[in-house]
Amino acid sequence: DQQVKQNSPSLSVQEGRISILNCDYTNSMFDYFLWYKKYPAEGPTFLISISSIKDKNEDGRFTVFLNKSAKHLSLHIVPSQPGDSAVYFCAARWAGAGSYQLTFGKGTKLSVIP
Amino acid sequence: NAGVTQTPKFRVLKTGQSMTLLCAQDMNHEYMYWYRQDPGMGLRLIHYSVGEGTTAKGEVPDGYNVSRLKKQNFLLGLESAAPSQTSVYFCASSYGGGTNQPQHFGDGTRLSIL
Numbered sequence: 467d468q469q470v471k472q473n474s475p476s477l478s479v480q481e482g483r484i485s486i487l488n489c490d491y492t493n494s495m496f497d498y499f500l501w502y503k504k505y506p507a508e509g510p511t512f513l514i515s516i517s518s519i520k521d522k523n524e525d526g527r528f529t530v531f532l533n534k535s536a537k538h539l540s541l542h543i544v545p546s547q548p549g550d551s552a553v554y555f556c557a558a559r560w561a562g563a564g565s566y567q568l569t570f571g572k573g574t575k576l577s578v579i580p
Numbered sequence: 581n582a583g584v585t586q587t588p589k590f591r592v593l594k595t596g597q598s599m600t601l602l603c604a605q606d607m608n609h610e611y612m613y614w615y616r617q618d619p620g621m622g623l624r625l626i627h628y629s630v631g632e633g634t635t636a637k638g639e640v641p642d643g644y645n646v647s648r649l650k651k652q653n654f655l656l657g658l659e660s661a662a663p664s665q666t667s668v669y670f671c672a673s674s675y676g677g678g679t680n681q682p683q684h685f686g687d688g689t690r691l692s693i694l
Contacts, residue, residue, distance in 0.1 A: 470622070500682060509584070509670055509685030510623070555622060566611060566630065566677035567638060570622030 469493045470558050472571035480579050485543040487574050489556030492537065496558040500568070501530060501541050504553045513554070514541070546578045582606050584686035586671050592692045593661045601656040601689050603671030611674045612654035613638075613683060614646060616667040623670060629654055630677070661693045 471490045479485045489499075497518045502510035516523040516530045516539065523530050529542045543550055556571040587602040603612065610631050615623040615638075625638030629648040643665060645657045654673075658665060668690050672683040 475620075502685075507687065509672075509687045511685065512682035515682060557622075566628060566674075567625050568623075568683065569639075570624070572620060572622045 468571075469496075470556055470569045470571040472554075472556055472574050474574050475572070476575040476577070478577045478579060479546045481548055482545045485541075485546045485550065485576055485578070487541040487543075487554050487556075487576065489539045489541075489571055490537060491539075491558050493558070493560065493569075494537070495560050496569075498559040499530070499532060499539050500557045500559075501528075502555045502557060502570075504555060504573070510555060543576075546576075548578050548580050551576055551578045584671055584673055584684055586669075586686035586689050588689060589687070590690045592694065593658075594694055595661060595663060597661050597693075598657070598659050599661065599691075600658075601669055601671075601691075603654045603656070603673075603686060605652055605654075605671075605673040605684075607673060607675075607684065608651070609673035609675050609684075610651070611677060611683075612648065613672040613674075614644070614654065614656045615670045615672065616640065616665075617670060617688075618667050626656065626669075663693050665691065666693045667691060 500515040501513040503513045504510040532539045553573045555573045557568040584605045613628040614626040627646040632651040635646045647655045668688045672685045674683045675681045
């Protein structure tokens with residue numbers, strides 16, 4: 467059973483507009499959430515993260531929002547640029563002794579149209 | 581700075597053959613991980629290591645073995661390859677398991693088993 471779900475396989479956005487990527491999770495023991503960005507033929511690269519004790523974290527054009535009651539997080543990219551076109555993975559870490567494992571969603575392919 | 585380097589980048593095997601995938605990191609990270617990514621799927625953790633000489637099972641460990649004889653290297657072995665192990669394999673490393681210590685990924689090894 468998928469514990470981290472990215473229900474939109476793809477998203478197209480005009481350059482300059484806002485991109486919103488969504489992620490839902492089912493395990494209330496997750497305490498830390500991350501977004502990774504992946505270009506073709508490359509490994510994922512860390513983008514931004516948020517602790518479960520916060521509801522927002524911002525880094526430049528990227529903002530992650532966390533709604534714990536809804537078990538939902540989203541990544542906002544403003545303004546979107548063509549170089550943002552990539553697959554974005556949401557990941558979550560379980561809060562437990564000795565647990566260093568991340569659970570990944572299936573990813574959302576973002577296409578930013580010039 | 582090379583970061584995380586995976587060798588080889590591509591490999592084709594016949595069913596029943598064995599092989600070892602090498603991961604090397606030059607960031608002096610304690611933790612290392614092996615993931616597989618299948619089409620339309622997120623990354624799934626195979627095995628991980630929290631330090632030299634230690635290994636632990638992840639979500640999908642069957643059919644794989646690992647070794648961490650040196651801090652900078654993490655080897656993934658397939659003793660008897662099966663078509664179900666056709667996948668892209670990613671290695672990652674991190675300084676620790678803390679919330680401000682994200683995982684850094686290599687560019688992957690694409691493995692096909694006929």
